[in-house]
Amino acid sequence: MSAAGNQDRAGLAYLLGRVGLVEDRIRVLVQNRRADDPAPDDPFRGLYVTDEVVEKLLAPAAAPPRADGAAREQIETQADAAEADGARIRLRRLAAEAGLTALDTEILVIALVPDLDSRFERLYGYLNDDVTRRRATIGLALVLADAAPASSAARSRLLPGGPLVDRSLVVLDDADRPFLTRAIRVPDRVAAHLLGDDAVDPTLLGIVTDPVPFPGERSGQLARALQVGQSLVYVRESGAGIGPSVAAAALQAAGRPVLGVELSRLALGRDPRETVTVLGREALLRGAGVVAGPVEALTDHPEALRMLAELPVPVALVGRVNWDPSWTEKVPLLLDAGTLTxxxxxxxxxxxxxxxxxxxxxxxxxxxxxxxxxxxxxxxxxxxxxxxxxxxxxxxxxxxxxxxxxxxxxxxNAAGLERLARRTEPAVGWDDIVLPDAARGQLRDLAARARNRDRVLVEWRMRLGGGRGRGVTALFAGDSGTGKTMSAEVIAGELGLDLYTVNLATVVDKYVGETEKNLERIFSEAGGVNAVLLFDEADAIFGKRSEVRDAHDRYANIESAYLLQRMETFDGLAILATNLRSNIDDAFTRRLDMIIDFPAPDERSRLSIWQHCLRPPVPVEDGLDLEFCARSFTMSGGNIRSAATTAGYLAAGADKSIGMAELIAAIAAEYRKMGRLVLEREFGPYLTKLPAPGVPAR
Missing domain, CATH: 1.10.8 (Helicase, Ruva Protein; domain 3)
Incomplete structure (x- = not known):
């Protein structure tokens, strides 16, 4: 048997020894009852009261059965020896954790015995003079525990304020009955724990978590505070979910198991106060400290938050907001979780x-x-x-x-941002974009900046004060189709991130203040996502502030001012793409880390784009004159890709490879789409391949 099995075996032996003492007292009490019973064999016992029974009830009460001192001393001595050898006596440890007195522990065992041996149900029914009441009543439990039922001190152990009731270690039924005849039962989870079962209470399934400890300087400081008696801690984190891990490492260093709780799940469904009560009991049973967050999920349930903070175990609450003293009368130790380097x-x-x-x-x-x-x-x-x-x-x-x-x-990555922006998993790399060397070098610099920002800003502390975040922002400026969006996708792929393109339709709102709220949701969600955030057509929301002539101008300027402040505190990688760089407010450009211009492709670049778009496995005819296409037609990269795709559809429709006829027809179609004139002289020797409007390519 394993070491843990040996420990539980010693604890079970101690529990059963205590149960044996209760059984001895029950046997004596039953014998006394039968000796004094005027009609022990009456089949209608309990349905009526005879004169003899009344006389007996009015007689002086017999002395309650007393525990065998020698037997008890032997059981406790054996338990002492087992604990000295490293055994875990669960009943003893629970009594110490919950602050139970000797009387409390005795009552707990008396209430527990019907769950361990069904014989005691019938015995309790006999002693209760009612075979339907098979649990120990308060009066019977006090008698068996050698306590006077009229003692206020003894009765108070089963009232609110006593650890048995407050910690939910016992439950009192029949609240409408007189106090002494109320039944006592032990919750199934408590009974299972005392028998060696460590499965979490079913009420907590889906709520309990297992934080990964992160030892470090802050966790060491917190562990020392816990060891000297600090029972409530608030760990404030700025992101990355480090708070629960710091608290978990501190509890482990202080010699406590960790019981993690996801408060956002706790606030769903049932009354969170009931769940907090069960949570406190589970922590007591395990001898664990509680790590619970995010605390802001319970701010709408102040009573549950107060109960959580005042549990009789070490509690570390974690959140991103500042601590509000009104949450609890108990004063916490405040600690900043810090930042991962x-x-x-x-x-x-x-x-x-x-x-x-x-x-x-x-x-x-x-x-x-x-x-x-x-x-x-x-x-x-x-x-x-x-x-x-x-x-x-x-x-x-x-x-x-x-x-x-x-x-x-x-x-x-959480899915919240996908409701506000379009997610793209990068499928292109550096070989897929055609840009001048200067622009390509700047893109690589941007990727390097994003990759090393924590080293520069956190380890080297090169951005201090002002409440500024650790984000990286860049502006991609250039005409439509020059590769801005594709370059953002390449950056995302280089960093191993997803690309989220903000949909302006989900941002801009005609109602005052709604645009700022939408942007705040986007920035908040993006702060917890490892992704590149792309604002396409950024001048629509990052435009210049104007002179205030009416209320519309004033509110438009408020939106811009909000964006300026929010960009300062953003911790992610944001790219603003615009066709009109001159429309971007100067205050934004000052806060940008990089500005990259995307020029229209020259002839050499256009040739590279044509070759890239028509590379295998695209079927092309021999002798395709791509040099002519690059030299004669000044189009952006986006237009070239569109024309190549159109040529592909024309070839597929004719069930053939792409030839010059399909390319010339596709270029003409692209010209018309761009609103440009289709001049015959531009098509040179391939004019004959230019189809008439409405006529398919030959």
Whole structure:
């Protein structure tokens, strides 16, 4: 048997020894009852009261049965020896955690025995003089515990304010009956725990979490505070979900198991106060400290929040808002969770990978540079990301790769932003864009800035004060079709992130103040997502402020002023794309980290784009004159891609490969779509392939 099994066996032996003492007292009490019963064999017993019974009831009460002192001393001595050998005596530990007196513990065991042995149901029915009442009543429990039923001190142990009732270790039924005849029962979870079962209470399923500990300087400080008696802590975090992990590490360092709670789930469904009561009891049974967050999820349930803060165990509340003293009378220790540095993140990834090495994940085979340290993930998210990466790797031999890790990290993005922006998983890379060397170099600089921002801003502390965030913002300026959106997708792919394109229809609202609310929702959701946020046609919402001539101008300026402030505190990577750089407010450009201009492609670039669009597996005829197309038709990259796609449809419709006839027809169609004149001289030697309007290509 395992060490844990031996410990539970010692605890069970102690519990059954205490039950044996109760059985001895019950036996004596039954014998006394039968000796004094005037009609022990009456089949209608309990349905009426005879004169003899009345006389007996009015006689002086017999002394209650007393416990065998020698037997009790032997049981306690054996328990002392077992605990000295490292055994876990659950009943004793629960009594210490819950602050139970010797009388409380005795009552708890007396109430528990029918759940351990069904014989005691019938015995209690006999002693209650009612075979339908098979639980110990308060009066019977006090007699069996060698306490006077008339003692106010003894009775108070089963009133609100006593630990048995307040901690939900016992439940009193029959509230309409006189106090002494109310039945006492032990909740199933308490009985199961005392018998060695550590399964969480069913009420808490879906609410309890398992925070990944993150030891460090702050957790060490918090552990010292817990060890000297600080029972309530509020850990404020700014993001990445580090708060629960700091608190969990502190509780472990203080010698406490950790019971994590997701408060956003607790506030759903049943009354959260009932759930908090069960949570407190579960923490007592386990001897654990509670780590609960986010605290803002309970601000609409102040009574439940107060109960949570005042549980009789160490409680660490976690949230992103400042602590409100009105939440509880108890004064918490306030602690800032801090920020994960790139070194911290790499260590987290390495630790989780090492833990999975037995399942085919070999951290040594991964270059440390491939670990996505720029992902803003907390310890719990990193653990889930590695698990998701391992599941993904199972599709391809089971060996983790850097791509699996990036895919697992992206899988931790919440879905809230997808309701406000269009998500795109990057499918293009550096080889897919055709740009001048200067623009391409700036894009690589932008990717490097996004990858190393935490090192520069957090470790090197090169952005101090002013409440500014750790975000990176860039402006992509250029005509339509010059590659701005594709470049944003390339940046996202380089960083292993998703691209979210903000839909302006979900942002701009004609009602005053609604646009700011929509933008706040987008920025708030984006703050918890590892992604590139693209504002296409950004001049629509980042435009210049104007002179105030009427209320419309004033409110438009308010929107711009709000955006200026919100961009300052944004912690992600945002790209503003515009066709009209001159329309962007100068105050925005000052706050931008980079401005990248996207010029119209020259002839050489146009040729590269044509070649890229018509590369295999696209079927093309031999002798395709792409140099002529690049030289003769000045179109943007977007127009070229559109024309190439049109040519593909024309070829597919004719069940043939793409030839010059399809290209010339597609270019003419693209010209008409652009509103440009189709001049015959531009088509040179291929004029004969130019179809008449409405006539399909030959």
């Amino acid at each position: 790139p070194t911290d993140r790499i260590e987290l990834w390495s630790t989780q990978l090492a833990g999975r090495s037995g399942a085919g994940a070999d951290p040594v085979s991964l270059d440390p540079a491939s670990i996505p340290a720029h992902f803003v993930l907390g310890p719990n998210q990193v653990a889930r990301a590695v698990a998701a990466a391992a599941a993904s790797a199972a599709l391809d031999g089971g060996v983790l790769t850097a791509d699996d890790l990036r895919r697992g990290a992206r899988a931790q």
